[in-house]
Amino acid sequence: MIDWEFLLGIAKRLAEIGSRNGEILPIFKVEPFKHYFEKDGTIKYDELDEYDGKFTRREILARYLLVNVVLDQGPDMIGVRELLKNVTTSLYRQEIRIFHRPLDFFKELGISIDEILSKHESIKEIRAEDWAKENKSSPSKYNLFFAQSTRGIISTRQVLGYVVHRWGVPLCVPLLLEKDLESEQKISSQPLIDYLESYRSAEIMAQQLKKSERYGLGDAIGDKACHLFAKLYVSIFKLVKHKIGDNGWTDFSYEVPFDSNAGRVLFRTGFLLELASLADYESWKVIQKGEGKGGTDYIRVTNIREKKATKISYKSEIFEEYLYVVHEFLKMGRPRTVKIQRIPNLLIYKLHQMGHKFSVADFDDGLMYIGTNYCYNHGEPGCEDCPLNDICRGYNENKKLIQKYRT
Ligand code: SF4
Known part of the structure; x- marks a missing residue:
């Protein structure tokens, strides 16, 4: 069983931190x-x-x-x-x-x-x-x-x-x-x-920034940068003109621009392991044994994209909510599986329903803030002062999540 309280708790805390400490371009x-x-x-x-x-x-x-x-x-x-x-x-x-x-x-x-x-x-x-x-x-x-x-x-x-x-x-x-x-x-x-x-949604626009046959940037831009553009355009600078009020262009209509900071924090806190097993991440080469600095295991964050949250059953109630978010806000059709990279959209949407008006940008800013100020990419991050330390599983339950992995 997925611990949704835990996932929602992490998402809410990150979004709160991000909304106070967002990076200013x-x-x-x-x-x-x-x-x-x-x-x-x-x-x-x-x-x-x-x-x-x-x-x-x-x-x-x-x-x-x-x-x-x-x-x-x-x-x-x-x-x-x-x-x-x-x-x-x-x-x-x-x-x-x-x-x-x-x-x-x-x-x-x-x-x-x-x-x-x-x-x-x-x-x-x-x-x-x-x-x-x-x-x-x-x-x-x-x-x-x-x-x-x-x-x-x-x-x-x-x-x-x-x-x-x-x-x-x-x-x-x-x-x-x-x-x-x-x-x-x-x-x-x-x-x-x-x-x-x-485009029908900010997510489709983000994908087409890279992939469009005529206007796509191809190798000049990665998935993370495409999603960073959506974050800046929609939520940070609020440049949306024609699509105001359109569900496809809301603050949770584009995916998080996962970077190494995001991957490290989500892995160490236990967030990613709540969605798929360590064996899954190893088989997808998200975790590459012995390939990190000093013989640690390397977390290749970009490999998470398109991977399935294997711990979520398509028969669960949460799957229906996921379908709704993907269909209504990302405008991506009717998926058969849950993708890990879209779980933050579902969580931010659920937080909205509970009255917490956060954006995917807040969640991402929270990850950036924790990743660059506390959760350093070495074996002794600043856990003592980290604002996630009361809910972080790496800190409280399994120190290996911190010591054994690098991005
Ligand atoms: S408590 Fe430590 S391991 Fe957990 S997110 Fe904070 S700095 Fe990273």
């Missing part, structure tokens, strides 16, 4: 967009559809977020966000308005690359020491440029490949949308917004 500090925001950093929502050049502010922010989530896949989120902010500001000062005229990025490719290189150097000077301490690494290894390998994201020194693939591809999405409209002799002040919201 500092777009309000990006010089060309500062006037979109109030002094306290909130968006001027009543001016969101005002024109800035040919496009609305809403459209420009969505374009910025798309590039941001692609770059965010690299190491050191703080550094990456700073890099995008500083490069954008510098290019706009030179009239290279990459979010208003994406083609400028390529026309002035030499300047774009030089700016990325020089801003990277200055960020490295500020961030490398802290990053090295947090990651038990050396400051000389600090590098925000990344590429894909069979083991996931790795550092790269080849700046051209990084710039064209990671900056260029997401900038090409609105560019192609504009070109397609032109060929039909149409015009729009928000082609990206129109495209995103043409």
Whole structure:
């Protein structure tokens, strides 16, 4: 029998923590967009559809977020966000308005690359020491440029490949949308917004960011980044325009952007083991024996996606509720099995019914906060001070969950 009280307890606590400690993406500090925001950093929502050049502010922010989530896949989120902010500001000062005229990025490719290189150097000077301490690494290894390998994201020194693939591809999405409209002799002040919201739900939109045959980013974006975009677009920046009030675009209509912090916290607390057995996770290569640092078992979080919650029977009452959430809010048709990655949507929905108005973003922010401030990726995390320690099974019942596994 699944212990739903335990799962709901973890979800509620994480969402409470996340709602108080959500990460702020500092777009309000990006010089060309500062006037979109109030002094306290909130968006001027009543001016969101005002024109800035040919496009609305809403459209420009969505374009910025798309590039941001692609770059965010690299190491050191703080550094990456700073890099995008500083490069954008510098290019706009030179009239290279990459979010208003994406083609400028390529026309002035030499300047774009030089700016990325020089801003990277200055960020490295500020961030490398802290990053090295947090990651038990050396400051000389600090590098925000990344590429894909069979083991996931790795550092790269080849700046051209990084710039064209990671900056260029997401900038090409609105560019192609504009070109397609032109060929039909149409015009729009928000082609990206129109495209995103043409999908029935935020979850379908997130999946199509990667998979769409014409506009999908393919290898340039991972599942986590697609779902991070949905989180930012729907719940954090609240940019939804056409679909307000539509069940497919609510705060629980997209899946959690699972990253290594999320996986580590959910595993150590016992959350994941409530849904499937250790043997299941090993057979799916979510747990890879001896592949973690120092001979520990490695938790490969991305392998959880699409896996079945084997402990939930399709005959149970909870299965009916799951069907309802998937059908009504994710708009994904009628599933035959319960997917682990969608359990948070069900829990957040159930919390809503109980009067706790949290979002999937709150749950994810809670995971990020715990993962980066307490549940460090080594054998001695900050359990004593962790706000989950009274309900964490790793801390209270089974220390192996902490000591034996790494992400
Ligand atoms: S109590 Fe310890 S193991 Fe559990 S979530 Fe907190 S830091 Fe991680």
